[in-house]
Amino acid sequence: xxxxxxxxxxxxxxxxxxxxxxxxxxxxxxxxxxxxxxxxxxxxxxxxxxxxxxxxxxxxxxxxxxxxxxxxxxxxxxxxxxxxxxxxxxxxxxxxxxxxxxxxxxxxxxxxxxxxxxxxxxxxxxxxxxxxxxxxxxxxxxxxxxxxxxxxxxxxxxxxxxxxxxxxxxxxxxxxxxxxxxxxxxxxxxxxxxxxxxxxxxxxxxxxxxxxxxxxxxxxxxxxxxxxxxxxxxxxxxxxxxxxxxxxxxxxxxxxxxxxxxxxxxxxxxxxxxxxx
Amino acid sequence: xxxxxxxxxxxxxxxxxxxxxxxxxxxxxxxxxxxxxxxxxxxxxxxxxxxxxxxxxxxxxxxxxxxxxxxxxxxxxxxxxxxxxxxxxxxxxxxxxxxxxxxxxxxxxxxxxxxxxxxxxxxxxxxxxxxxxxxxxxxxxxxxxxxxxxxxxxxxxxxxxxxxxxxxxxxxxxxxxxxxxxxxxxxxxxxxxxxxxxxxxxxxxxxxxxxxxxxxxxxxxxx
Numbered sequence: 001x002x003x004x005x006x007x008x009x010x011x012x013x014x015x016x017x018x019x020x021x022x023x024x025x026x027x028x029x030x031x032x033x034x035x036x037x038x039x040x041x042x043x044x045x046x047x048x049x050x051x052x053x054x055x056x057x058x059x060x061x062x063x064x065x066x067x068x069x070x071x072x073x074x075x076x077x078x079x080x081x082x083x084x085x086x087x088x089x090x091x092x093x094x095x096x097x098x099x100x101x102x103x104x105x106x107x108x109x110x111x112x113x114x115x116x117x118x119x120x121x122x123x124x125x126x127x128x129x130x131x132x133x134x135x136x137x138x139x140x141x142x143x144x145x146x147x148x149x150x151x152x153x154x155x156x157x158x159x160x161x162x163x164x165x166x167x168x169x170x171x172x173x174x175x176x177x178x179x180x181x182x183x184x185x186x187x188x189x190x191x192x193x194x195x196x197x198x199x200x201x202x203x204x205x206x207x208x209x210x211x212x213x214x215x216x217x218x219x220x221x222x223x224x225x226x227x228x229x230x231x232x233x234x235x236x237x238x239x240x241x242x243x244x245x246x247x248x249x250x251x252x253x254x255x256x257x258x259x260x261x262x263x264x265x266x267x268x269x270x271x272x273x274x275x276x277x
Numbered sequence: 278x279x280x281x282x283x284x285x286x287x288x289x290x291x292x293x294x295x296x297x298x299x300x301x302x303x304x305x306x307x308x309x310x311x312x313x314x315x316x317x318x319x320x321x322x323x324x325x326x327x328x329x330x331x332x333x334x335x336x337x338x339x340x341x342x343x344x345x346x347x348x349x350x351x352x353x354x355x356x357x358x359x360x361x362x363x364x365x366x367x368x369x370x371x372x373x374x375x376x377x378x379x380x381x382x383x384x385x386x387x388x389x390x391x392x393x394x395x396x397x398x399x400x401x402x403x404x405x406x407x408x409x410x411x412x413x414x415x416x417x418x419x420x421x422x423x424x425x426x427x428x429x430x431x432x433x434x435x436x437x438x439x440x441x442x443x444x445x446x447x448x449x450x451x452x453x454x455x456x457x458x459x460x461x462x463x464x465x466x467x468x469x470x471x472x473x474x475x476x477x478x479x480x481x482x483x484x485x486x487x488x489x490x491x492x493x494x495x496x497x498x499x500x
Contacts, residue, residue: 088495145446152442156433165499166429169492170443173425176488177447180481184450187473188457 013248016241019234027234031227037220041067044213058125063213065118067221068111069140075225076108077143077175080150084171087164095240098164101171102154103232105147107225112144138185139178146174160240278370285366285374290381292351299382303343304389310336311393322399329400330459333390334452337419340386341448342441344379345423349431349440358431358497368494372424376489380420387412400463407462407471414478415455421485422447428496454478 019027045063052059083101086092119137120130131137150170154163242249293299314332318324325332352358361371391408394400402408426444430436454474461471 088492142446142449145442149439149443149446152439153429156435156439158433162432162499165495169425169429169496169499172492173422173447173485173488176484177450180450180477180484184453184474184477187477188453 013245013252014241016238016245027227027230030223030230034220034223034227037216037223041213041217041220044209044216049209049213055126058122059210061118061122062210063217065115065122066214067217068118069115070218071221071225072108072111072115073140073143075222076104076111076229077147077178079229080104080108080147080171081175084168084175087168088172095160095164098160098168099233099236099240100229101168103229103236105150105171106232107228109144109147109151110228111221111225112140112147115140116144133188135182135185135188138188139181142181142185143178146177150174160243278367278373281366281370282373282377285361285371286377286381287374289348289351289375289378293378293382298347299344299386303340303347303382304386306343307336307340307386307390308393310339311390311397315397325398326400326463329394329398330463331452331456332398333394333459334415334455336390337383337387337415337455338445338448338452340390341379341383341419341423342444344382344386345427345444346437346440348375348379348424349427349436353431362497368497369490371497372428372489372493373486375427376417376420376424376486379423380416383416383420384412387416402462403464404462404471407458407475410475411455411458411462411471411478414475414482415451417482418451418478418485419448421482421489425485425489425493425496428493429499432499450477450481454481 041063045060049060049063051057080101083097083104087094087097087101116137119140123132124130150167153170154167156163158166311332314328314336315325318328352361391412395402423444426440426447430440430443433439454477457474458471
């Protein structure tokens with residue numbers, strides 16, 4: 001039986017930054033509240049609230065569709081635009097804003113797709129078609145392709161600083177395009193009903209339990225967004241750490257193979273430094 | 278800045294004059310696209326005349342992608358991009374120069390495609406000034422956005438596939454506005470008022486020209 005004796009000293013690996021216990025608990029609490037809020041919305045929306053006079057049970061989509069649309073179109077993409085701008089501004093430049101923008105876009109794209117799907121499900125019975133080329137629908141679809149482009153750009157392997165800068169510019173150009181798109185598709189065609197909650201005089205046009213459920217759905221979906229954003233941000237930190245330390249971690253694993261006793265047919269993995277998992 | 282603009286535009290146009298890539302490849306591609314559209318819409322000339330406005334602009338957009346890719350690729354070898362950055366030219370001038378060169382090529386292309394649309398689809402121009410205005414404004418917008426995204430994608434290995442994906446959605450307002458204006462200007466099309474769309478194009482152009490002048494320098498550093 002041969003043993004490898006000299007495998008060199010293990011390469012030092014900088015530990016992956018770990019969030020404080022307080023931060024972990026905050027994320028957990030937000031996640032639990034989001035889950036409770038969504039469950040509450042489902043219960044209120046499906047069982048407690050009455051069906052609508054004209055739309056019947058279809059109206060229950062109002063507890064999902066406007067909420068996800070608000071998160072995707074205003075919160076997520078708005079946050080991504082602001083974070084990108086703050087990254088580009090030399091005095092506030094930090095990888096924090098870059099990761100925040102990236103996380104926000106990714107979660108926003110998920111909510112954007114949910115908006116389109118729930119809208120299509122609603123559109124078929126009310127308008128008679130899954131997809132109508134109306135102004136708001138079109139704008140939502142344009143936003144989706146704009147930010148899918150952003151995500152595609154981020155996937156291109158590159159130096160993190162350069163990638164951050166490039167992505168921030170793309171987010172900026174896309175954000176500038178949105179108001180112009182808004183007017184062009186508005187003039188192009190329109191069919192969608194006006195805003196229910198955020199109408200100009202800020203007086204919601206629905207009442208009672210329906211209004212409450214709608215409000216709870218907005219809060220729950222916003223919390224869900226925040227939770228997903230925080231988790232995605234953390235994944236971004238780990239990804240960046242791994243990209244920077246990948247080779248060192250691999251070397252360390254390789255080196256420890258020789259040192260560790262290997263009687264178990266090599267089924268057991270050698271110890272990996274804290275945080276590398 | 279203006280001197281640099283003229284220098285850079287002159288450089289790119291001289292390269293084009295000697296290589297004839299836009300004239301011998303991009304313009305024929307545009308014509309091929311028009312023929313393909315005709316096959317897709319069937320031999321009915323009325324349908325084709327109705328779609329002429331939109332098809333013209335879609336063809337222009339596709340050709341813009343090619344023209345921008347060419348504009349980037351002339352500087353991708355022999356460290357030409359680093360050379361340009363070292364030359365001390367004003368980044369704003371560099372941006373305007375590259376955009377002007379792309380715009381000049383697009384104008385020639387639009388003339389070819391415009392003739393193609395009238396001949397192949399039987400579209401009749403009723404308001405030439407609207408056609409002219411939309412082409413000038415649309416070209417400026419496409420050249421500005423194209424040059425910006427071209428610079429952003431310059432250093433990437435996947436730029437050929439990424440550029441159209443990034444550029445075409447951004448250019449949607451130009452497509453919508455151009456199409457509506459042309460519909461207003463062509464006989465037998467959808468009746469539409471062109472003036473709000475012309476204003477929209479002016480805003481689009483102003484926004485992206487201003488952005489380009491300000492951020493082209495930092496963009497170059499990220500390539």
